[in-house]
Amino acid sequence: MALHDTFLHLGRKNLLQHTYKQIFMQTRGLHKTTASGSVDITHSPADLKDDTAKASEEVLDVANAKNLKDMPGPSTVSNLLEFFYRDGFSRIHEIQMEHSQKYGKIFKSRFGPQFVVSIADRDMVAHVLRAEGVAPQRGNMESWKEYRDLRGRSTGLISAEGEEWLKMRSVLRQLIMRPRDVAVFAPDVNPVVEDLVKRIKTMRSLQPDGQTVENINDLFFKYAMEGVATILYEARLGCLEEDIPKMSQEYIEALHLMFSSFKTTMYAGAIPKWLRPIIPKPWEEFCSSWDGLFKFSQIHVDKKLSEVKRKMERGEEIKGGLLTHMLVTREMSVEDIYANMTEMLLAGVDTTSFTLSWSAYLLARHPMVQQQIFEEVERVLGGRVPTGEDVANLPLIRGLVKETLSRLFPVLPGNGRVTQDDLIVGGYFIPKGTQLALCHYSTSMDEENFPSAEEFRPERWLRKDSTDRVDNFGSIPFGYGIRSCIGRRIAELEMYLALTQLLQKFHIKVSPDATDVRAKTHGLLCPGAPINLRFVDRD
Amino acid sequence: MSSSLVRVLLHRAAVARVTLAPHQTLRKTSALSRCGSVLHRQIRGINTFTLPLRTEEKVTINFVNRDGKKISVTALTGNSILDVVVDQNLDFDGFGACEGTLACSTCHVILEEDVYKKLGSISDEEMDMLDLAYGLTDTSRLGCQVCLRKDLEGMLLRVPETVADARVDSQQESST
Numbered sequence: 001m002a003l004h005d006t007f008l009h010l011g012r013k014n015l016l017q018h019t020y021k022q023i024f025m026q027t028r029g030l031h032k033t034t035a036s037g038s039v040d041i042t043h044s045p046a047d048l049k050d051d052t053a054k055a056s057e058e059v060l061d062v063a064n065a066k067n068l069k070d071m072p073g074p075s076t077v078s079n080l081l082e083f084f085y086r087d088g089f090s091r092i093h094e095i096q097m098e099h100s101q102k103y104g105k106i107f108k109s110r111f112g113p114q115f116v117v118s119i120a121d122r123d124m125v126a127h128v129l130r131a132e133g134v135a136p137q138r139g140n141m142e143s144w145k146e147y148r149d150l151r152g153r154s155t156g157l158i159s160a161e162g163e164e165w166l167k168m169r170s171v172l173r174q175l176i177m178r179p180r181d182v183a184v185f186a187p188d189v190n191p192v193v194e195d196l197v198k199r200i201k202t203m204r205s206l207q208p209d210g211q212t213v214e215n216i217n218d219l220f221f222k223y224a225m226e227g228v229a230t231i232l233y234e235a236r237l238g239c240l241e242e243d244i245p246k247m248s249q250e251y252i253e254a255l256h257l258m259f260s261s262f263k264t265t266m267y268a269g270a271i272p273k274w275l276r277p278i279i280p281k282p283w284e285e286f287c288s289s290w291d292g293l294f295k296f297s298q299i300h301v302d303k304k305l306s307e308v309k310r311k312m313e314r315g316e317e318i319k320g321g322l323l324t325h326m327l328v329t330r331e332m333s334v335e336d337i338y339a340n341m342t343e344m345l346l347a348g349v350d351t352t353s354f355t356l357s358w359s360a361y362l363l364a365r366h367p368m369v370q371q372q373i374f375e376e377v378e379r380v381l382g383g384r385v386p387t388g389e390d391v392a393n394l395p396l397i398r399g400l401v402k403e404t405l406s407r408l409f410p411v412l413p414g415n416g417r418v419t420q421d422d423l424i425v426g427g428y429f430i431p432k433g434t435q436l437a438l439c440h441y442s443t444s445m446d447e448e449n450f451p452s453a454e455e456f457r458p459e460r461w462l463r464k465d466s467t468d469r470v471d472n473f474g475s476i477p478f479g480y481g482i483r484s485c486i487g488r489r490i491a492e493l494e495m496y497l498a499l500t501q502l503l504q505k506f507h508i509k510v511s512p513d514a515t516d517v518r519a520k521t522h523g524l525l526c527p528g529a530p531i532n533l534r535f536v537d538r539d
Numbered sequence: 540m541s542s543s544l545v546r547v548l549l550h551r552a553a554v555a556r557v558t559l560a561p562h563q564t565l566r567k568t569s570a571l572s573r574c575g576s577v578l579h580r581q582i583r584g585i586n587t588f589t590l591p592l593r594t595e596e597k598v599t600i601n602f603v604n605r606d607g608k609k610i611s612v613t614a615l616t617g618n619s620i621l622d623v624v625v626d627q628n629l630d631f632d633g634f635g636a637c638e639g640t641l642a643c644s645t646c647h648v649i650l651e652e653d654v655y656k657k658l659g660s661i662s663d664e665e666m667d668m669l670d671l672a673y674g675l676t677d678t679s680r681l682g683c684q685v686c687l688r689k690d691l692e693g694m695l696l697r698v699p700e701t702v703a704d705a706r707v708d709s710q711q712e713s714s715t
C-alpha cells in the first residue's frame with residue numbers, strides 16, 4: 001500500500017518523465033535502496049570484498065569483470081600524507097592529474113573512512129552518467145542533513161535525496177532550466193551589469209594609475225550575488241553600492257565564513273560525532289554559517305510572502321517573477337522554498353564569480369583573442385546593450401565562457417556520484433553504493449579530448465554547421481543529466497551579459513606588475529592569488 | 540490516467556511567471572500550445588504575448604522504437620515530440636528524463652534527412668546537449684525541442700538505443 005502511494009505520488013509529479021511501467025519499477029528500486037541502507041558509502045576493505053563477491057554471484061554477465069581489489073591507486077598512508085601533511089586539499093586538481101597519469105584513468109583511493117573510485121576518462125564518465133537512474137546521488141550529505149534536522153529546516157536540492165529531491169527538482173527545473181525561460185531575466189540582470197561597470201570606474205579612480213582594479217574577484221563576487229538575487233528574490237541587495245546595506249553585508253560574511261571554513265567544514269562532516277565535544281569548532285562554525293545563510297533567505301522570502309498575502313487579501317492582481325510564482329502556486333512548502341533559496345544562493349555566487357575572474361584574466365593575457373571577440377560584439381550589437389536573445393548571435397562570447405569554464409578552469413574540478421546500481425566501468429566491477437569521483441579537470445586537459453589543451457582558444461568551440469560535433473563529455477562543467485546544475489542557464493546569462501558589456505566598455509589589460517596567477521582548489525577551483533587588472537576605456 | 544489530466548499537469552508545470560489573480564486557475568493556459576510557451580507568459584506585468592493563437596491541427600507521425608517496431612500516432616501541432624511520447628504513453632525506456640529542460644539528451648531521436656533539413660536551425664543549447672547524446676547521427680535532434688507542424692505529416696522518427704541497451708555489449712568488450 002505504501003508502495004502504491006509512492007507510485008501514485010511520483011506518477012503524478014513525474015508523468016512527463018516516464019511511463020507507468022518504468023515509474024513502477026524505478027520507485028521500487030528507489031525503495032529497495034533506501035530500505036536496505038545500501039546508500040551507505042563507507043566500506044571497510046573486508047565489506048567491499050564481501051559485497052563484490054555477493055553481487056557477482058547475482059549478476060552473471062559480470063563474471064569476467066575485474067575486482068576492485070585489483071584496481072591500482074595510491075596507498076592509504078601516502079594519500080593521508082598527501083592531503084593532510086602536504087596540504088593536498090588545495091591541489092586536488094593537480095593531484096587528480098598526477099594520479100591519473102600514475103595509476104591510469106580509473107583508480108581507487110581512500111580518504112580516511114571514505115573509499116573512492118576516481119574516473120578520469122571521458123568515455124567512462126559518459127558511461128557512468130548515462131546509466132543514471134531517477135534520483136542520482138552526488139555524495140554523502142549527512143552533515144548537511146544533520147544541521148537541517150537539528151534546526152528543523154528542510155533540505156534543498158543540493159542536500160536532498162531520493163523522492164524528496166525529485167519532487168523539488170521537478171518543480172524548479174520547470175522554472176529556471178529552459179534557456180528561453182531564463183533569457184527573460186535579462187532585463188533584470190542588465191541593470192546589475194550597469195552597476196558593475198560603475199563600480200569598476202569608481203574602484204579604478206581610487207588607484208594612482210586610474211586604471212587598475214585590485215582583486216577583481218571581490219567585485220565579481222558582489223556582481224554574482226546581486227545578479228542571482230535579482231532573479232531568485234526579485235530584489236536588489238545593494239552589494240555593488242558604496243555602502244552595502246547591513247543585512248547584505250552580514251550575508252556576505254556568512255558566505256565568506258562558509259567558504260573560508262570549507263576545509264574545516266569538510267572535517268565537520270568527517271569528524272565523528274563522539275569527537276565533537278573534544279574538537280567542537282568545525283561543527284560550530286559549520287552551523288553558524290548555515291544559520292546566517294538561512295536567516296538571510298528567510299528574511300527575503302518572508303518579505304515577499306507578506307506582500308503576496310496582502311495583495312491576495314485585497315483581491316489585487318499579483319504580478320511577479322520566480323519567488324512570487326513559487327509563493328503563489330505553492331508547489332513547494334514555504335520551508336522548502338527557504339531551503340532551496342538558501343542552497344541556490346550558496347551554489348550560485350562563488351562559482352559564477354570565479355569563472356568571471358578567470359575569463360577576465362584570460363582576456364587580459366590574450367589581447368588578440370580579446371580583440372577578436374570584441375569585433376564580434378561590435379558587429380552584432382554595434383554598441384547596444386545585449387538582450388537575452390542576442391547571446392545566440394555571439395558564439396565567441398559563449399566560446400569564451402566554455403573555454404574558461406569547461407576547459408582551463410572548471411570551477412568544480414571534480415564531481416561525485418554514489419552508484420545506485422552495480423556497474424562495470426573500465427572493466428572493473430563496481431558495487432552499488434560506491435562513491436565515484438569524476439575527474440573533470442583531468443579530462444578537460446587531456447590532449448586526446450582537446451588538442452593543444454594548454455592553450456586558450458575560445459574559437460575551438462565554434463561550429464561550422466549544425467552537424468559539426470564536439471564529443472564534449474571531456475568537459476561538463478555543469479554536470480550532465482537530471483542532477484546537473486539547476487542554475488546553469490542563470491549563471492550563463494549572468495556571465496554572457498557581464499562579459500559582453502565589459503568588452504564593449506573596456507580594454508581589459510594586465511597590470512604592469514602582474515605575475516601568473518595559478519589556480520588552487522578550495523572546494524572550488526579559485527585564483528591562488530588576487531587578480532589585478534586594468535580597465536581602460538574603449539573610447 | 541487520462542491524457543487530459545496529463546495535459547493539465549503538464550501545463551501546470553510549464554507555465555512559469557504567469558500573472559495570477561487570486562481567483563484564476565492555471566487551467567486557463569491549456570488552450571495554448573506548449574512549444575514556445577514562454578511567449579505566452581506575462582513577465583513583470585509586461586505582456587510578451589506575441590504569437591497569434593494558432594488552431595491546433597492533427598498530424599500523424601511514425602516512431603520506430605528500439606526493437607524496430609513501427610508505432611504510428613496522431614498528435615496535435617504545437618506539441619513537441621516529447622509531449623507526444625508522454626501523452627500517448629509510448630514506452631521508450633528513460634526517454635525525456637529532464638522533462639524537456641535541455642539537461643539530459645535522453646529524448647534523442649533520429650530523423651530522415653529531408654525532415655531534418657525542413658526543421659531548420661537548431662539552438663546552440665540543443666547542439667551542446669546533442670553532443671552528449673548516445674549514438675549521435677547527422678540527423679539527430681532532441682525530441683523536446685522539435686515542435687510538430689502540419690508540414691511534418693507522416694514524418695518518421697527512430698528512437699535510438701540507449702546505453703542500457705548497449706551495456707551488455709560494452710561489458711563484453713571491456714572484459715575481453
Ligand code: HEM
Binds near residue numbers: 344348488
Ligand atoms: C559558473 C557557475 C556554476 C557552475 C560551474 C556550477 C556547477 C555545478 C555543478 C558541476 C553541479 C553538480 C552537477 C552534477 O552533480 O551533475 C551543480 C549543482 C547545483 N548548482 Fe550549480 N553551478 C554554477 C552556478 C549555479 C547557480 C547560479 C545556481 C543557482 C541559481 C546553482 C545551483 C545549483 C544547485 C541547486 C545544484 C544542485 C542540483 C541538484 O542536486 O539537483 N549553480 N552546479
Ligand code: FES
Binds near residue numbers: 621635637644668683
Ligand atoms: S528531455 Fe532532457 S533534453 Fe530533452
